[in-house]
Amino acid sequence: MGALAFKITAHSGQARRGELLTRRGLVDTPAFMPVGTLATVKSLLPEDVAGLGAQIILGNTYHLLLRPGTKRVAALGGLHRFMGWPGPILTDSGGFQVFSLAARRQISEEGVSFRSHIDGRALSLTPEEAVLAQEQLGSDIMMMLDECPPAGASRDYIENALCRDSRWAARALKARSFDAGALFGIVQGGTYPDLRALSAEKLKLLDLDGYAIGGLSVGEPKEVMMEVLSRTIPLLPQDKPIYLMGVGEPADLVACSGLGVDMFDCVLPTRMARNGTLLTARGRLNIRNQRYADDESPIEDGCGCLACRSFSRAYLRHLFMSRELLAYRLNTMHNLYYILTLMAGLRTAIEHNQYDAFSRDFFNKLQAEE
RNA sequence: GGUGAGGUUCCCGAGCGGCCAAAGGGAGCAGACUGUAAAUCUGCCGUCGACGACUUCGGAGGUUCGAAUCCUCCCCUCACCA
Numbered sequence: 491m492g493a494l495a496f497k498i499t500a501h502s503g504q505a506r507r508g509e510l511l512t513r514r515g516l517v518d519t520p521a522f523m524p525v526g527t528l529a530t531v532k533s534l535l536p537e538d539v540a541g542l543g544a545q546i547i548l549g550n551t552y553h554l555l556l557r558p559g560t561k562r563v564a565a566l567g568g569l570h571r572f573m574g575w576p577g578p579i580l581t582d583s584g585g586f587q588v589f590s591l592a593a594r595r596q597i598s599e600e601g602v603s604f605r606s607h608i609d610g611r612a613l614s615l616t617p618e619e620a621v622l623a624q625e626q627l628g629s630d631i632m633m634m635l636d637e638c639p640p641a642g643a644s645r646d647y648i649e650n651a652l653c654r655d656s657r658w659a660a661r662a663l664k665a666r667s668f669d670a671g672a673l674f675g676i677v678q679g680g681t682y683p684d685l686r687a688l689s690a691e692k693l694k695l696l697d698l699d700g701y702a703i704g705g706l707s708v709g710e711p712k713e714v715m716m717e718v719l720s721r722t723i724p725l726l727p728q729d730k731p732i733y734l735m736g737v738g739e740p741a742d743l744v745a746c747s748g749l750g751v752d753m754f755d756c757v758l759p760t761r762m763a764r765n766g767t768l769l770t771a772r773g774r775l776n777i778r779n780q781r782y783a784d785d786e787s788p789i790e791d792g793c794g795c796l797a798c799r800s801f802s803r804a805y806l807r808h809l810f811m812s813r814e815l816l817a818y819r820l821n822t823m824h825n826l827y828y829i830l831t832l833m834a835g836l837r838t839a840i841e842h843n844q845y846d847a848f849s850r851d852f853f854n855k856l857q858a859e860e
Numbered sequence: 861g862g863u864g865a866g867g868u869u870c871c872c873g874a875g876c877g878g879c880c881a882a883a884g885g886g887a888g889c890a891g892a893c894u895g896u897a898a899a900u901c902u903g904c905c906g907u908c909g910a911c912g913a914c915u916u917c918g919g920a921g922g923u924u925c926g927a928a929u930c931c932u933c934c935c936c937u938c939a940c941c942a
Binding site: 523525527528532533548550553580582583585586587589590591594606607608633636638676702704705706707708733734735736737738739742754755756757758759760761762763764765766767776778779780810811813815817818821 | 888889890891892893894895896897898899900901
């Protein structure tokens with residue numbers, strides 16, 4: 491208590507407009523959290539990130555544990571000071587790396603042992619150590635260590651994992667210091683509604699500050715994801731923030747907000763930016779494409795981001811083709827601006843009880859011919 | 861003027877009698893990317909009526925069942941000597 495307060499200020503259908511009050515400031519929800527895995531949102535300055543409209547960012551325990559070390563970050567004054575971001579930070583626990591680095595790790599009741607992807611050295615992460623590392627970082631919202639099973643995992647496997655997750659959640663809570671940040675639990679259960687319910691039941695017994703939904707958008711069809719989500723959200727405490735982990739395609743943000751999700755994070759806008767794909771209301775635009783070589787128009791007419799205000803598609807294409815560093819920065823600014831502006835629009839719509847109209851308009855534009 | 865090395869598909873560059881439309885880079889073209897091992901990865905990249913055919917390896921001839929690969933002459937580069 492005290493680490494986090496959440497207040498819902500408006501509803502529009504299932505969609506919720508809320509205010510998440512962390513110990514380092516307010517976050518308006520539904521919120522999108524840009525990912526800054528290694529203590530930086532790649533290519534941007536903290537003031538850029540804030541200027542684009544982000545109120546909270548995500549950092550990563552696993553990566554920072556390996557380099558430069560969470561103990562070192564603590565000695566240097568914590569992650570906020572280290573990276574120059576004074577606002578709220580949510581830290582992932584390393585749970586996703588249990589999934590993405592599956593080939594280099596082993597899971598036991600005690601925890602996870604990894605082979606570092608940098609130098610191959612062995613390291614272990616228990617639920618307690620994950621909390622400790624996040625406390626060393628000075629995290630405002632810590633995530634419990636969990637296992638995120640792949641889409642193809644068997645029912646037995648998923649059930650076994652989620653039961654262990656709930657034990658890990660209890661251990662994480664017990665390990666947390668009294669003055670530490672908030673701690674979220676993570677609901678798993680793959681695409682099985684009853685397993686999702688089981689996971690939610692177990693986690694609800696614990697005094698967690700928020701509930702994340704993990705193990706989605708890991709390869710399952712989109713309709714399945716929406717179906718699972720719509721059946722899982724009602725099972726969670728409605729007075730706590732609900733966080734859909736790893737989801738961030740514009741269409742998903744709109745659709746999932748409509749189901750009641752309050753928080754999102756995703757590498758998609760920043761990674762795509764660095765790979766030359768730009769987000770627009772009409773869909774994706776690959777700036778590498780030949781047809782933009784002589785195009786004097788901005789990425790998107792009417793977009794208020796720095797890249798669109800100042801530069802043409804032709805120039806941005808040139809920068810990207812030349813691998814100029816400015817390309818990554820401008821592309822990232824555009825994509826994050828697009829996403830964060832979309833979230834702001836969504837919040838306003840919910841406040842005015844116009845979620846449906848907003849959503850309809852969004853999908854109509856997306857469908858429209860170029 | 862002499863001697864030596866060499867001219868390969870957009871570029872660089874392997875190949876040195878058949879398994880070569882020709883390795884490997886680069887460039888180019890297109891696609892993917894959802895709690896970041898990602899400024900990454902994948903595919904295409906001579907032409908066509910395209911599981912086959914046709915035209916290519918400085919030029920022209922020749923040897924051979926068969927040549928980018930061997931021989932002759934010519935053209936052009938580069939290095940060194942005059």
